Amino acid sequence: MLGKVIGAIAGERIARQVGGMSETGGALLGASAAVVLRRLGPVGLLTAAVGGYALKRYLAKRRAAGEGMAPG
Numbered sequence: 001m002l003g004k005v006i007g008a009i010a011g012e013r014i015a016r017q018v019g020g021m022s023e024t025g026g027a028l029l030g031a032s033a034a035v036v037l038r039r040l041g042p043v044g045l046l047t048a049a050v051g052g053y054a055l056k057r058y059l060a061k062r063r064a065a066g067e068g069m070a071p072g
Contacts, residue, residue: 007034 011030015021021029037045 003034003038004031007031 007030008027009030011026011028011033012023013026014030015023015026037048040048
């Protein structure tokens with residue numbers, strides 16, 4: 001239960017940063033992500049963390065190159 005609440009709060013805050021997603025949608029995504037990560041176990045958690053880090057670096061390179069993200 002606590003994991004879902006924390007995931008919902010994190011998802012809401014991420015949704016504020018990302019265009020095209022409502023805060024409610026981010027909260028639902030965060031709450032469901034907590035359940036999915038718990039089911040995946042330690043290997044799944046590690047994979048998700050590495051994937052998130054790789055996505056962060058990829059987006060930073062795109063922004064630095066001036067490509068940006070298309071509004072949509």
